[in-house]
Amino acid sequence: MAETTVITFGTFDVLHVGHVRVLNRAAELGDRLVVGVSSDALNLAKKGRNPVFSQQERLEIVANLKVVDTVFVEESLELKREYVEQHAADILVMGDDWAGKFDFLNDICKVVYLPRTPSISTTALIEHIATTRS
Template structure:
């Protein structure tokens, strides 16, 4: 069995995330996703709209993902690859060359990001909205999460 491992924040889950996870899952038999914990995001100077628990639930509901786990620090990748017996470490090409030191453990693959979409851009567009608009969006997103829960997509 060929296991693929990847990492990300997966905030404001969008079609770019889905397309990336689909391509990652096609590289092997099992896709395992490390999701940045809220504490790790804080160390990186990032904040997420959704909590780790919510982001993990969203990503885990994607049919391309077999398992999720928390990423607490940069250094854990090596031990995670060994723990999950991963054959491939894959991540977006905006990280090109940053994880080449893992090549002694497994194949390292950098995949192109989906063009014309990014979480950063979505957040910038959302920041231009007023509070009432944001409340409506948040309510809608929580409704989508509840629908996904009931569908048990796997």
């Protein structure tokens, strides 16, 4: 039987339990988990701020999680099809905040949207840390 490859994407800045849970749930859907970590430039374009941890640091953190088999740098949201094809992914996993946005890839892989962990967000964590440090 062929191995099932799951691919997902994220910034993974200030790693928290929500990240761990979504990666664990994604990993349960297949045999191999490939993770695209947003580049610093892509994060700035998406969120209007630089990540706390550099691209290289975030790659290293994610690569060292036991459920992750491969990491790579995601340079552009518009390259999802190419990333899925390059990594021969059978399943694309995204957070449900992206629901419907990647359905156009159903012709090459199964697209699954997982619910986010309630009341946890990197932005909120960063803001909380900033306010408690002053």
